[in-house]
Amino acid sequence: MNKAEILKSVHDKLSEKAVYLEKLIDETRAANNETKSSMGDKYETSREMVQQEINNLQVQLNDVLKKLESLRTISDKPSQKVERGALIQTENGFFYISVSAGEIVRGGKKIFIISPESPLAQAMKGLEPKQSFVLNGKQNLIENIW
Structure with a gap:
């Protein structure tokens, strides 16, 4: 990505x-x-x-x-953990942490553009690939981070 x-x-x-x-x-x-x-x-x-x-x-x-x-303050450098500017792949889809802006489609994949303050971003904050988090009572796995 x-x-x-x-x-x-x-x-x-x-x-x-x-x-x-x-x-x-x-x-x-x-x-x-x-x-x-x-x-x-x-x-x-x-x-x-x-x-x-x-x-x-x-x-x-x-x-x-x-x-x-x-x-303008977000870097496109690779991320090792979930942070502002990270692109995250979970078992439920792709999420780009930057600003709240709905979704875009890139390479045939939907990417949800979410704010760092969103509940999802807060639940994933600081995690690395292969770590899991719980949101709304459901366990989710972070598959990859760019």
Whole structure:
């Protein structure tokens, strides 16, 4: 498994989401300005709802930007144990510990991108290949770490 490619895929996925959110914010602002100029004060409530939507989108964008910043500090060097930046293969799949970003597919395999603070990452923290951990009452085996 090539961790540099995985890191780039996660970065690309988050960058695309940031661009999408910025576009949505711009479009929503433009719609809000049109409403403001053409409808008068009687539509104050709908304008407030649009503003709340803009605020919600901005919160999401800020979260994505924080994740992108966090990715810049992750090394693609091989890991010997479960830690931030490690790619882990368990009997239940592949997990890349970096930021919470859903999943990507690389080489025909699903890789779940998880935060170091996630319960799964916490349960595996510091373990090495062939060691097991318990999560939700189930024993799991770490097969490999990159």
